[in-house]
Amino acid sequence: MIKGFGLSGNELWLSRACKALGHPARLRILWELAQGDCMCGNLVRRLPLAQSTVSQHVKVLREAGLIIGSIEGAATNYRLDRNAVELLKQLMSEL
Amino acid sequence: MIKGFGLSGNELWLSRACKALGHPARLRILWELAQGDCMCGNLVRRLPLAQSTVSQHVKVLREAGLIIGSIEGAATNYRLDRNAVELLKQLMSEL
């Protein structure tokens, strides 16, 4: 049984994006990045979670394609993937 | 530790709504209801899942406030909560 549940590719993508945003810490991270790029460490400082936990949440957002990380020396700078966020808004508005 | 993760009430609601839509079967159900009201049984027939599983997914959407069920005799008619869906689109567009 293929697990598409009768959804189109875009809709499956939307579902995955929603899942990624379905945890308050991750929505918060997206919100922070919407205010501007942010070093990973700053995200950790702003959230009431352990470094490893934040790193895990960041990874979920990265793998969902919603954010992009660039290594800068020892640190990593994260930013929104604006295209993905626009697609998200677009697909959501079509519901 | 309060689990608000620094989000406003609306944002927490958005996060819960996203979580509810974060499963393809539930996004599909929302999509079906966006095409028009639907008896619970019809949803079951349209999804490749057991009745009890569909019922469970419907419950998640109901508890997230995205859909509304009205008992009609032995059956239950489901429809979108249009206000909630509009709020969802609105909050998402503000990201």
Added chain:
DNA sequence: TATATTAATCGTTAATTTACGATTAGAGGT
């Protein structure tokens, strides 16, 4: 009354998620 039909709930198992501390590896600084 007896029998379907409908949909919710129960009980259970398997899989996934969340959270943490510990460890690791690369960059920089002294």
Added chain:
DNA sequence: ACCTCTAATCGTAAATTAACGATTAATATA
């Protein structure tokens, strides 16, 4: 070389989720 900082990864425990069949309760129909 040595220590510090940063962020990813590992290992693990606890909690939650997803899926199913079985049961239940309420309605309809024969």
